Amino acid sequence: MATLPPDSRENSATPAPEPKRVGMVSLGCPKALVDSERILTRLRADGYAMSADYAGADVVLVNTCGFLDSAKEESLAAIGEAIAENGRVIVTGCMGNEADVIRARFPDVLAVTGAHQYEAVVEAVHEAAPPAMGPYFDLIPQALDDMGGVKLTPRHYGYLKISEGCNHACSFCIIPDLRGKLASRRIDAVLREAEKLVAAGTRELLVISQDTSAYGVDVRHETRQWKGREVRTHMTDLARELGQLRTPDGQVPWVRLHYVYPYPHVDQVIPLMAQGLLTPYLDIPFQHASPKVLRAMKRPANEAKVLDRIKAWRAICPDLAIRSSFVVGFPGETEEDFQYLLDWLDEAQLDRVGAFRFEPVEGAAANALPDPVPEAVKEERYARIMAKTEAISAARLAAKVGRTIRVIIDDVGEPDEDGDIGATGRSQADAPEIDGAVYLRNVPESLKAGDFVDVLVEEADAHDLFGVIA
Numbered sequence: 399m400a401t402l403p404p405d406s407r408e409n410s411a412t413p414a415p416e417p418k419r420v421g422m423v424s425l426g427c428p429k430a431l432v433d434s435e436r437i438l439t440r441l442r443a444d445g446y447a448m449s450a451d452y453a454g455a456d457v458v459l460v461n462t463c464g465f466l467d468s469a470k471e472e473s474l475a476a477i478g479e480a481i482a483e484n485g486r487v488i489v490t491g492c493m494g495n496e497a498d499v500i501r502a503r504f505p506d507v508l509a510v511t512g513a514h515q516y517e518a519v520v521e522a523v524h525e526a527a528p529p530a531m532g533p534y535f536d537l538i539p540q541a542l543d544d545m546g547g548v549k550l551t552p553r554h555y556g557y558l559k560i561s562e563g564c565n566h567a568c569s570f571c572i573i574p575d576l577r578g579k580l581a582s583r584r585i586d587a588v589l590r591e592a593e594k595l596v597a598a599g600t601r602e603l604l605v606i607s608q609d610t611s612a613y614g615v616d617v618r619h620e621t622r623q624w625k626g627r628e629v630r631t632h633m634t635d636l637a638r639e640l641g642q643l644r645t646p647d648g649q650v651p652w653v654r655l656h657y658v659y660p661y662p663h664v665d666q667v668i669p670l671m672a673q674g675l676l677t678p679y680l681d682i683p684f685q686h687a688s689p690k691v692l693r694a695m696k697r698p699a700n701e702a703k704v705l706d707r708i709k710a711w712r713a714i715c716p717d718l719a720i721r722s723s724f725v726v727g728f729p730g731e732t733e734e735d736f737q738y739l740l741d742w743l744d745e746a747q748l749d750r751v752g753a754f755r756f757e758p759v760e761g762a763a764a765n766a767l768p769d770p771v772p773e774a775v776k777e778e779r780y781a782r783i784m785a786k787t788e789a790i791s792a793a794r795l796a797a798k799v800g801r802t803i804r805v806i807i808d809d810v811g812e813p814d815e816d817g818d819i820g821a822t823g824r825s826q827a828d829a830p831e832i833d834g835a836v837y838l839r840n841v842p843e844s845l846k847a848g849d850f851v852d853v854l855v856e857e858a859d860a861h862d863l864f865g866v867i868a
């Protein structure tokens with residue numbers, strides 16, 4: 399039985415010291431979100447409470463993104479807002495590596511730390527708002543998920559970060575400068591984290607890194623023991639082991655691979671997808687198709703046969719969905735290169751595509767390349783690639799009408815005036831936050847986020863599907 403601290407028996411009205419409150423603004427990519435979750439988990443364990451608004455926070459953490467100049471501007475704007483609203487601000491994340499830029503604009507920031515410097519961030523918070531201590535103060539975190547982690551993402555999906563940094567030198571990218579060389583996490587630690595997440599209610603794992611296919615290259619694919627088996631620190635072993643996970647109710651959780659480069663061993667995970675052990679989804683940032691532009695971009699796994707491989711993958715796993723992103727208007731991109739990309743897209747029939755106009759990033763090698771593409775031409779190409787990929791997406795989604803597909807529920811609505819309840823979910827072809835949705839009508843009241851249901855697709859538009867539980 400828990401005993402009360404002695405003083406409280408004498409005077410039960412003695413107030414427990416209020417925990418210090420930390421506000422968090424998390425910008426940038428899913429990887430940054432994972433960092434935010436880790437920092438918050440640690441702070442909660444140290445007795446801090448979270449504040450949902452500026453006003454209630456003793457200190458505000460801004461986790462920044464410094465990938466593109468526009469992201470930097472967004473980060474600076476977020477820091478400015480936090481300073482104006484609260485005044486006690488600590489900056490961390492990718493842009494923290496540019497402390498001088500931040501301090502020049504905001505001399506009042508309390509501390510600036512770089513990406514993944516968890517200890518430094520936590521120390522800065524301790525300094526700025528020393529944690530409340532005392533016999534009454536319960537240091538055991540309360541509002542945590544079942545694993546003891548603070549989750550910023552909904553409980554039914556979670557990110558699994560397998561490595562940090564990158565060994566490539568793509569000419570438009572400064573991530574290797576910001577985040578360093580590839581550093582893979584131990585595979586047994588990754589698998590343990592995945593197992594705990596799934597045991598705690600996560601139904602969908604999103605595997606992330608800068609280059610998932612390169613997992614373990616830095617440690618020469620070292621072998622670790624996992625459940626009495628030897629597993630290599632390698633993407634294929636990771637995929638195979640993640641495919642063995644089961645939710646507490648015995649279902650196969652969805653496991654999505656992001657940031658996969660088409661190295662030859664990617665072929666080996668396709669059969670796992672065909673067997674239903676791995677979500678048939680590959681996020682491959684191709685960025686371009688023209689061999690000349692890819693060379694100028696210094697892209698990894700840039701090989702001519704990728705279209706043949708996509709066809710072969712689809713022959714093994716017809717439901718495979720491929721998402722990618724492309725940059726238009728890269729220096730030196732001619733109309734011919736761009737047309738090559740459009741023709742390639744016609745052949746590749748990718749399910750989901752994000753397109754970006756090339757933007758020079760301070761410090762990137764591509765900035766020095768000759769033949770910049772005029773802004774008006776970039777805009778025109780951007781409009782053309784969007785029209786092309788939208789038409790492909792619409793046709794691929796239209797082909798699903800009449801089929802029954804598996805859907806994970808993200809959100810269940812309130813009954814409308816007729817008592818009908820709608821819900822929003824995603825198919826296996828839709829990653830959260832970046833892809834489309836499946837909108838359901840007339841769902842049962844008992845449906846909840848994280849449920850898997852089979853859905854009869856009734857309609858489709860360019861991005862989303864509409865249907866009813868089959």
Ligand code: SF4
Pocket residue numbers: 564565566567568571572573574608609698
């Ligand atoms: S693979 Fe290229 S784009 Fe991706 S993080 Fe590495 S250098 Fe940047």
